[in-house]
Amino acid sequence: MNLIDKYIAEVGKHLPRKNRADIEAEIRSTLEDMLEERKQAEGQTDDATVIELLKEYGAPRKVAESYSGPRYLIGPRIYPIFEMVTGIVLAVLFAIALAGLGIGLSRSGMSGPEFLKTVGESALGLIGGLITAFGNIVLAFAILERVLPAKEFEKETEDWSPAELASEPDPDRVSFGEQIFGIFFLALFLVVFNLYPGAIGIGFFTDNDWVFISPILTDAFFGYLPWLNVLALTEIVFGVYLLRQGLWNAGLRIVKIVLELAGIALAVVMLRGPALATLTREQLAGTPLEESARLFTTMGILIPALVLTIVIIVSSIEAAQMAYRLLKSRPSSPYPIAK
Amino acid sequence: MENDELVQNMLLELRRGVLSIAVLSQLGKEQYGYSLLKALSDQGMEIDQSTLYPLLRRLESQGLLQSDWRIVDEARPRRYYVISAQGKAVLSKLKREWSAMVATMTQMLS
Numbered sequence: 260m261n262l263i264d265k266y267i268a269e270v271g272k273h274l275p276r277k278n279r280a281d282i283e284a285e286i287r288s289t290l291e292d293m294l295e296e297r298k299q300a301e302g303q304t305d306d307a308t309v310i311e312l313l314k315e316y317g318a319p320r321k322v323a324e325s326y327s328g329p330r331y332l333i334g335p336r337i338y339p340i341f342e343m344v345t346g347i348v349l350a351v352l353f354a355i356a357l358a359g360l361g362i363g364l365s366r367s368g369m370s371g372p373e374f375l376k377t378v379g380e381s382a383l384g385l386i387g388g389l390i391t392a393f394g395n396i397v398l399a400f401a402i403l404e405r406v407l408p409a410k411e412f413e414k415e416t417e418d419w420s421p422a423e424l425a426s427e428p429d430p431d432r433v434s435f436g437e438q439i440f441g442i443f444f445l446a447l448f449l450v451v452f453n454l455y456p457g458a459i460g461i462g463f464f465t466d467n468d469w470v471f472i473s474p475i476l477t478d479a480f481f482g483y484l485p486w487l488n489v490l491a492l493t494e495i496v497f498g499v500y501l502l503r504q505g506l507w508n509a510g511l512r513i514v515k516i517v518l519e520l521a522g523i524a525l526a527v528v529m530l531r532g533p534a535l536a537t538l539t540r541e542q543l544a545g546t547p548l549e550e551s552a553r554l555f556t557t558m559g560i561l562i563p564a565l566v567l568t569i570v571i572i573v574s575s576i577e578a579a580q581m582a583y584r585l586l587k588s589r590p591s592s593p594y595p596i597a598k
Numbered sequence: 599m600e601n602d603e604l605v606q607n608m609l610l611e612l613r614r615g616v617l618s619i620a621v622l623s624q625l626g627k628e629q630y631g632y633s634l635l636k637a638l639s640d641q642g643m644e645i646d647q648s649t650l651y652p653l654l655r656r657l658e659s660q661g662l663l664q665s666d667w668r669i670v671d672e673a674r675p676r677r678y679y680v681i682s683a684q685g686k687a688v689l690s691k692l693k694r695e696w697s698a699m700v701a702t703m704t705q706m707l708s
Contacts, residue, residue, distance in 0.1 A: 278655075282651075284667070284675070284677075285631060285651060285677055286651075288630070288631070288632075288674065288675065288676050288677065289631050289632050289635075289647060289651075291674055292630075292631075292632035292633075292676075293632065316647060316648075317646075317647075317648050321648065322647075322648050325648040325649065325651075325652050326651070326652050326655070328652075
């Protein structure tokens with residue numbers, strides 16, 4: 260095997276299998292043409308001439324690369340979709356882990372070391388889950404990159420019309436309906452729980468009468484009420500400020516995340532603490548519900564727990580959503596925009 | 599020094615766009631790779647092998663060239679390239695575009 264053979268074999272190692280033999284033959288033909296030209300000019304050739312010639316032709320890997328062009332695991336045409344899917348999946352996983360942690364921590368009677376152990380296990384589980392999910396997404400997109408015909412994407416860009424922009428929601432714009440709805444219910448919560456706690460109860464129709472059982476909220480609940488009031492008032496003030504601003508920015512998103520986390524923390528504490536509502540056998544005496552008293556006393560414990568669990572899950576999703584938008588938010592533009 | 603590098607990179611980009619037209623224009627009669635390389639170089643269009651051969655393959659895959667391996671005059675086997683009918687049609691359009699572009703640029707730079 261002479262130097263030229265070895266050189267061609269080395270280039271071949273880095274060439275795609277499909278065209279390897281053809282490209283190798285062509286390189287050989289060219290090298291021999293070049294060598295012959297040198298022989299005619301110099302009269303003879305030796306190993307030094309061949310070495311010089313090969314050096315001029317280029318490093319084997321570089322020569323091979325010029326034939327294959329850039330190769331991607333996930334190419335530029337599907338990379339934006341990959342980025343979007345990764346963001347969504349990781350945010351959802353994060354929200355689920357946060358909600359799971361909240362529910363895990365809500366078990367009452369947990370000691371300090373147990374508490375730390377639960378947090379540590381959740382964090383490790385989350386890291387493992389995020390890495391696995393990321394790996395799976397990369398694998399799926401790497402397969403798509405190889406099987407999807409390029410035309411699929413061209414069609415989408417050809418069909419695009421600027422009119423579509425009109426229906427595109429602005430992620431930074433504050434949703435007025437959502438804020439007003441939120442403020443209304445927080446205000447309703449403050450009024451009812453502080454001024455008319457007796458209005459919270461269980462009402463139902465018997466044969467002809469409306470029966471209402473109250474109070475059902477325990478002292479434990481009223482112990483938490485000042486904290487709930489502070490949180491609700493802060494949310495209302497923040498909501499009004501958001502309405503005035505009209506646009507989310509990084510600072511407002513951080514405040515929102517802090518508020519959501521505070522809500523989650525309070526919900527966890529309330530879940531771990533004593534019962535928030537009771538429905539005793541005595542309260543049910545003389546009503547048609549007396550027969551199923553056991554069921555209703557259990558419900559008195561279960562319903563607040565269910566509500567708090569939903570609060571933890573929803574707040575976790577909102578916090579994760581805010582964190583995702585915060586990370587994705589655009590840097591401030593030098594282009595002056597009138598707000 | 600920094601400007602030299604910038605100019606070199608820009609020239610490289612400029613030449614890359616022109617090379618397809620240069621190669622198509624020289625393949626009215628068939629040529630093998632090395633003879634084409636010499637023909638281009640003799641006319642002042644220097645191009646190295648690692649650029650020319652991949653370009654030839656791309657033009658062939660686009661249907662603008664045809665090629666086959668042959669032994670001519672008892673020499674070693676060589677791959678001969680020639681412009682295809684589609685290549686001729688494309689080249690004629692490219693020539694018109696090129697002339698228009700040169701005229702525009704000449705006017706802009708004058």
